[in-house]
Amino acid sequence: MPNNNSRRQDHFVAALEDTPIAPIDKLDESQKARSTWADAWDAMRRRPMFWIASSLILLIIVVVLFPTLFTQVSPTVCHLADSNGSPTGGHPLGFTRQGCDVFSRVIHGAQASVTVGVVTMVLVTLFGGTIGALAGYYGGWLDAIVSRVGDIFFALPLVLGAIVLMQVLPARTAVSVALVLALFAWPQIARIMRGAVLSARNTDYVTASIALGVSKFKVLVRHVIPNSIAPVIVIATVSLGVYIVAEATLSFLGLGLPTNVMSWGNDISQARTSIKTSPQVLLYPSAALSITVLAFLMMGDVVRDALDPESRARR
């Protein structure tokens, strides 16, 4: 048997000076008030990738809006004498097979590509987001129909569906290409929004707001959607790159923008014919496309990390 005397432990009391006690549950006012969005901004700001991605995106936006800042050479004035010519003074990237200035075409081509991407993204987010939110929030038959219709579109590959539809479309403009892409791309966002809304709908603060007398629709707009929007923002940012690629693919196949519209997809398509003799003509529009897509993908990545509730929890 153990000796009971040796295992007896004394009543120890710490000195009050070593363990001062604070008032119960007092608000810590030492730090500034912060919203979740401010927190997300804080998290993003610290990442070099955010700054790389955002400066690239900023550069792309400037190129789209003010192409003449970067080049005075007209992309459409071409001399066959310069066909596949090497870089010379004033023409840093050389000439295409038609004798057009490659640098100028890359700069001016940004407009169509980025426009299609952005318009598609906006359409998809608005339409898919709204449909998904309503379906998830109200449920019932609306949800059943939306989910099944979404499934049908989901089963069609984006590009394949677009190819078929673009063939029957009378006018091919940036907006019509965007519309067609959006038609096949909305179910993705709708699904994500629906899932997020489903989980937000069952939270106590939603029940509390309803019990407080806020109308059901207002609860959706004020509480459910703001709390479900984060994953949608992430996917929308990432998808922007996908849409730009889809437009390029369609244009490459001759089904996107008409050949007289300058776009990276068209230029890549045309450069294909001279890939053996002058690969640089293909390289530059492709590089521009890749960098643009990469910029948005990186941005999406940073945004996801910042909005991820796991990494957002503050301790």
Place this chain on the structure above:
Amino acid sequence: MSQLATETRAENVSGEEQPLLQVRDLEVGFETQRGVVSAVRGVDLTLYAGQTLAIVGESGSGKTTTAQSIIDLLPRNGKVTAGQILFEGRDLTTLPPAAIEDVRGRLIGYVPQDPMSNLNPVWSIGFQVEEAIKANNVAQGKEARLRTIQVLKDAGLSDAADRLKQYPHQFSGGMRQRVLIGIGLSAKPKLLIADEPTSALDVTVQRQILDHLATLTRDYGTSVLFITHDLGLAAERAEQLVVMYKGKVVESGPSQEILANPQHPYTQRLVSAAPSLASRRIQSAKHADADDPQIYAGGSTDDTLIARAAEREQAAPAKALISVENVTKMYKIRQQGFRSEKLLAVNDVSFGVQKGTTTALVGESGSGKSTVAKLILQLESITSGRIEFDGQNVAGLKGAELLKFRRRVQPVFQDPYGTLDPQYNVGNTIAEPLLAHKVGTKKERQARVLELLDQVSMPSATRFRYPGELSGGQRQRIAVARALALKPDVLVLDEAVSALDVLVQGQVLNLLTELQTELDLTYLFITHDLAVVRLIADNVCVMQRGRIVEAASTDEVFDNPKEQYTQELLAAIPGGDFEFGR
């Protein structure tokens, strides 16, 4: 304050028997974006073979971190920065990972807190127990299977052999906790660390499991290190007690001695706020000394304040403000195919709530108490029966009438982390009901928000803060402020203080009592915690499986429970009979 205690402790170390576990000057830090945050700051504790020691403290006091550092289970960003953890004379902090792995499980078992998330849902129970047995080299091959059955039987699952192939979702919370205890004890370890092993369970289940754990550890000669926030549990189950506060030990020693005669001001505070069956109803201080700071300093609640009961009785009107008559709620649960099963969540329930009083609905999980709250709040429709509020039948109210009803009956929910929209700052949250009911101008609403913040004792600057920056108790106070914004008559409090630490809980209960007197509020208080009921309720309805089994005044139910179920509930409260020193 006894200053000499530190010196006498040193002598004990040189005594004849070596302690099983000795933690010396332990310091643990967490690496965060804001630099290293120290969570444990110089903790000492000693545990001899066969003893039971409880670490108590509020959330964030470092009690779990201390336990985790013993078996090297700290989160990735946590590190022992100083001190020693001597287990059978070996310093665990200096052991290589492989050696720790050998100690963990085989010599030191661990029972985690949440039975719902600590079993892997894709593996069968048998597989998971067997895995532990094989990993700790208790037995291999066929013998391991036999041992698995034995372990589960020992843990109190009598039909263990038939249940091996079942999955966690087929087990109730109590059964899962038994499995976890079985895993923790499978190697008959010398020390078992149990981190809040029963705080997620109902009291009657808790009692069974703790009894069983006590029997097992006595048989195996295992020492137990309990981590708990429940002082009653510590008084009843542990010989030694360590009280932690902000990463430091404020008081330690024989548990009953400490709890009967707490010395450190923090322990005194904690003990006096601990609800127990011996407590009495909190009385409002407004009648005596309205600005008494003691009220918000917590503690000293029930005995220093002036009784108001007689006054209340005189003022009580004859007619009930809320009357629930023969209310039944049936849910249809979809089964496979087109079949559906009926579930009687609330079965022929009748009770009344008088104006200005608090009625508590008490019951274990699945008793239907929260459903009753939802029915009264008109968040669910009743299947049959009648609910009257202020003489009006409220079942099936629509449109403007419903809005009017909502104005007068407001809810406060359980989960302080879910009840406030994280995207809204506090000011907007409190103003929301005012906006929804189009009350006042923007300026008037702002003024009202300030007034409400003051009523729940929060500084006015809180209105710019977001819920993420507030503690659980603070959020719950904001939820109360929001509920009060429209000057309602009734608050339905669904487990409103259950998730809070004892001190914070006491503070919120005090606040609720203050507000009740000040604003003549009526409370319907839904809870599983009988000790809290004693502090706040005038009348109690005990619910079991959708029925009210006993309804009477609080004193009657506690002093003279008529139904067996009520008696069982009361008996199951840990440390219910213990006389806390106050």
